[in-house]
Amino acid sequence: MGTGWQGTRLVAQRGLVENVKSRSFKVVTGLLLLLSLAGVALPQILGKNGPTTYTLATAGKAPADVVATLDAAGKTADFHVKYVSRGDQDAVRQAVRDGHATAGLAGETLYASAKAGGSFPVVVAQVVVALQTSRRLAQAGLSPQQVADLQSVRPPQQVTVGRVKDEGRAGVGFGVGIVLYVAIIFAGTAIATAVAMEKSTGISEVLLATLRPSQVLLGTVLAVGTATLVQLLVLAAPLAVAVQITDNIGLPPVAAGDIALAVAWFALGFMLYAFLFAASGALINRITEVNSAILPVTMTLIIGYVLAVTVVTSDPGSGWSVAVSMFPLTAPLAMPTRWASGEVPIYQLLLAMALTAAAALLLVSLASSIYRRALLITGHRVRLREVIGGRAVS
Amino acid sequence: MGLEILNVARSFGDRVALDGVSFDVAPGVLTGLLGPNGAGKTTLLRIMLGVFNPDRGEVRYDGRPVGEETRRRWGYMPQERGLYPGMPAGDQVVHFGRLHGLSRRDATRRARGLLEELGLDDRWADRTDRLSGGMQQRLQLATALVHDPAVIVLDEPFSGLDPVAVASLSGTLQQRARGGCIVLFSSHQLDLVQDLCEDIAMVDRGRTVLQGHVATLRASSGRRQLRLHVESPNRDWLLPYADVTVVSDEADQLRLAFPPGTDPLDLLDAARSAGRVVDFGLDLPTLSQLFLAAAGRTLDPAGVR
Numbered sequence: 201m202g203t204g205w206q207g208t209r210l211v212a213q214r215g216l217v218e219n220v221k222s223r224s225f226k227v228v229t230g231l232l233l234l235l236s237l238a239g240v241a242l243p244q245i246l247g248k249n250g251p252t253t254y255t256l257a258t259a260g261k262a263p264a265d266v267v268a269t270l271d272a273a274g275k276t277a278d279f280h281v282k283y284v285s286r287g288d289q290d291a292v293r294q295a296v297r298d299g300h301a302t303a304g305l306a307g308e309t310l311y312a313s314a315k316a317g318g319s320f321p322v323v324v325a326q327v328v329v330a331l332q333t334s335r336r337l338a339q340a341g342l343s344p345q346q347v348a349d350l351q352s353v354r355p356p357q358q359v360t361v362g363r364v365k366d367e368g369r370a371g372v373g374f375g376v377g378i379v380l381y382v383a384i385i386f387a388g389t390a391i392a393t394a395v396a397m398e399k400s401t402g403i404s405e406v407l408l409a410t411l412r413p414s415q416v417l418l419g420t421v422l423a424v425g426t427a428t429l430v431q432l433l434v435l436a437a438p439l440a441v442a443v444q445i446t447d448n449i450g451l452p453p454v455a456a457g458d459i460a461l462a463v464a465w466f467a468l469g470f471m472l473y474a475f476l477f478a479a480s481g482a483l484i485n486r487i488t489e490v491n492s493a494i495l496p497v498t499m500t501l502i503i504g505y506v507l508a509v510t511v512v513t514s515d516p517g518s519g520w521s522v523a524v525s526m527f528p529l530t531a532p533l534a535m536p537t538r539w540a541s542g543e544v545p546i547y548q549l550l551l552a553m554a555l556t557a558a559a560a561l562l563l564v565s566l567a568s569s570i571y572r573r574a575l576l577i578t579g580h581r582v583r584l585r586e587v588i589g590g591r592a593v594s
Numbered sequence: 595m596g597l598e599i600l601n602v603a604r605s606f607g608d609r610v611a612l613d614g615v616s617f618d619v620a621p622g623v624l625t626g627l628l629g630p631n632g633a634g635k636t637t638l639l640r641i642m643l644g645v646f647n648p649d650r651g652e653v654r655y656d657g658r659p660v661g662e663e664t665r666r667r668w669g670y671m672p673q674e675r676g677l678y679p680g681m682p683a684g685d686q687v688v689h690f691g692r693l694h695g696l697s698r699r700d701a702t703r704r705a706r707g708l709l710e711e712l713g714l715d716d717r718w719a720d721r722t723d724r725l726s727g728g729m730q731q732r733l734q735l736a737t738a739l740v741h742d743p744a745v746i747v748l749d750e751p752f753s754g755l756d757p758v759a760v761a762s763l764s765g766t767l768q769q770r771a772r773g774g775c776i777v778l779f780s781s782h783q784l785d786l787v788q789d790l791c792e793d794i795a796m797v798d799r800g801r802t803v804l805q806g807h808v809a810t811l812r813a814s815s816g817r818r819q820l821r822l823h824v825e826s827p828n829r830d831w832l833l834p835y836a837d838v839t840v841v842s843d844e845a846d847q848l849r850l851a852f853p854p855g856t857d858p859l860d861l862l863d864a865a866r867s868a869g870r871v872v873d874f875g876l877d878l879p880t881l882s883q884l885f886l887a888a889a890g891r892t893l894d895p896a897g898v899r
Binding site: 206207210211214218401402403404405406407408409410411412572 | 640643644645662665666668670672674675676677678679680681689690692693694695737
């Protein structure tokens with residue numbers, strides 16, 4: 201392993217330095233940083249900051265008991281109430297109509313805005329009813345203790361039932377799928393281009409005289425993989441910092457385990473597809489053919505992603521979902537989504553991971569064989585038949 | 595000591611590239627692997643370097659089969675250039691030195707020395723694709739020599755070079771060979787490298803057809819020719835020599851082929867008795883002629899390629 205790893209490391213190091221120094225890396229990373237910063241800053245600028253504020257207009261000064269009860273409700277439900285007083289009922293009505301107040305209370309009438317307000321008028325109505333009820337119960341001779349007891353009656357707790365146990369976790373699974381898909385498309389093209397460059401410049405033959413094809417391939421994949429990871433970190437860092445500082449980004453709370461699993465799936469899926477892209481890159485004759493050479497791999501990836509999104513999100517427990525989340529080429533995209541639904545037995549998760557890892561290892565040797573044969577065929581696009589069967593090599 | 599190629603064979607599908615090639619390469623001299631295009635030279639070199647595996651046969655070094663670790667200490671310059679276009683020239687040489695197992699410090703020190711030796715020391719920081727073709731060729735050589743290999747293998751290193759570059763490259767290789775290295779290079783331009791290599795192995799259609807010391811092979815080939823300019827049209831003096839054939843007889847030059855048993859000085863004396871000999875010379879066969887004889891081919895008008 202010693203010298204074997206050293207060769208891989210040198211190839212990876214060189215590739216990474218060249219990658220990071222390139223103009224396209226700097227431009228893309230800069231754009232990602234801007235995008236991430238915008239993602240953090242824009243909701244802060246555009247969105248509502250802090251607790252919601254409602255305005256209640258009243259005829260005359262707002263009654264003290266209403267103010268006290270509303271403020272108490274505001275503390276538990278995270279809203280803040282501003283009180284404005286108007287001279288008479290008409291003025292209150294007008295204030296609500298013109299949008300100066302969210303709701304208006306005048307005598308027996310509660311004015312609610314037709315445009316906005318949400319649940320605030322209902323809250324005000326409940327407060328008024330509760331106060332009136334308490335007052336009449338007291339007049340009927342109940343002790344303050346009994347009144348408080350009656351007021352503490354609450355409706356049963358409401359639980360929303362869906363196909364996924366936890367929307368937040370499902371969101372993370374979905375996010376992993378998207379990030380993996382985008383990262384593989386970008387990194388895959390970069391890997392195929394790097395391998396194609398090695399072939400078209402004749403470096404492959406010099407390298408093969410010193411290293412095994414698997415060392416060259418693994419080095420190239422690691423170089424591009426690391427560069428891509430750096431870019432993902434650039435994309436994620438501002439978000440992570442913002443979550444730590446403000447805790448107000450609107451991201452679902454996620455268990456550390458889910459994040460670790462997402463990273464593991466990312467690594468597995470990345471390796472699997474990276475070697476497919478590398479092998480496709482070895483088939484080309486001119487560097488301009490890269491895009492058409494990687495088309496089959498890209499199509500597989502797109503189909504895998506569409507399957508993961510449509511099949512799994514519609515019903516994570518169905519037979520098709522299980523199949524899609526087990527098959528190595530679709531598992532990295534489908535399994536995180538399915539796992540996040542909370543309905544996956546642990547043995548299925550482990551099996552899917554083992555299958556994907558095994559497939560990745562198999563692809564390393566397949567890609568190495570293609571690389572060795574194809575890199576020495578020049579002058580035309582290599583057909584797959586030539587490198588897999590025992591066909592002619594010039 | 596030395597390198598032994600033993601009965602190496604390799605086919606690609608139905609096409610037989612090598613059909614049992616065997617020869618030895620000794621240290622201390624330049625050895626040429628010669629043959630026409632398509633003879634299997636590149637395939638053989640690639641097998642020696644481990645780029646391909648042979649179907650049968652083996653390559654031995656110092657009496658032992660060659661493994662990955664041994665090969666890592668060899669130097670290889672392929673026919674096609676193999677350099678990273680965007681990398682600075684110096685870094686490139688250092689990188690290949692490290693791939694061959696040198697530490698960064700050693701690789702840097704040796705790279706500086708080599709670039710100086712090859713006249714590229716002022717190009718250390720230049721991007722490789724900004725160098726001229728000749729400079730890239732020398733840089734490629736530097737990447738093959740940076741780790742001081744004991745075995746240096748070069749595929750068609752002289753093709754496309756101008757005479758000055760040929761002399762400079764062969765000088766560099768000679769120096770390595772004198773220092774005890776094994777130096778093997780391939781060429782299809784037999785007459786160009788005739789004076790460059792001391793030993794040769796000739797291959798044709800995947801087989802070895804001739805191998806040995808160039809001077810000995812040429813001298814002992816039995817295909818020597820005597821070139822004469824005799825101031826007399828009379829050829830009667832040739833009559834006693836029944837086994838001497840007239841290759842050509844033009845106004846100012848008579849060319850005679852004679853068998854190994856005949857002393858060319860006797861022929862010269864006979865000619866002098868017939869008339870004044872203005873000019874004369876003994877011509878050894880060219881490598882092309884040796885190849886044609888050994889491969890049993892006839893000369894095509896374009897010569898051996």
